[in-house]
Amino acid sequence: MGHVVKIGRYEIVDAELDVQNLDTVSIPCNTNPGLITQLDGWDKETSVPAWIDGKKVDLKLGHYDKEQDLWILKKPA
Numbered sequence: 001m002g003h004v005v006k007i008g009r010y011e012i013v014d015a016e017l018d019v020q021n022l023d024t025v026s027i028p029c030n031t032n033p034g035l036i037t038q039l040d041g042w043d044k045e046t047s048v049p050a051w052i053d054g055k056k057v058d059l060k061l062g063h064y065d066k067e068q069d070l071w072i073l074k075k076p077a
Contacts, residue, residue, distance in 0.1 A: 003015050003016070003017055003025075003052055003053050004051075004052070004053055004054075005025055005027065005050060005051070005052050006050060006051040007035060007038075007048060007049075007050045007059070008035075008038070010032065010034060010035040010038075012027050012031075012032050012035065014028055014031055014032075015027050015028075015052075017052070023074055023075040024062065024072060024073070024074055024075075025052065025059065025072070025073045025074070025075075026065070026068075026070045026071070026072055026073075027039075027070055027071045027073065028068075028069065028070045029069045029070055029071065030069060036071065039061060039071050042061045043061075044060065044061050045060070046060070046061070047059070047060055048060075050073075057075055058075065059073040059074065059075060060073065060074050060075075061073060061074075062074045
């Protein structure tokens with residue numbers, strides 16, 4: 001099931017939450033090229049305000065998944 005993730009002016013309607021780890025968000029690259037360009041410039045220590053299904057959260061860059069062409073973001077512990 002998709003969730004709406006909003007980062008800045010970008011609304012990602014095809015984001016996925018990992019069912020085993022609800023603190024992990026996957027953002028597909030092919031449908032979100034503008035945001036992906038922004039994520040490429042993020043530092044792993046940068047905390048970015050975001051909203052998941054209308055709830056405010058802070059996310060950090062996890063890693064890029066080459067096989068599935070998506071970015072993995074995490075809520076800081």
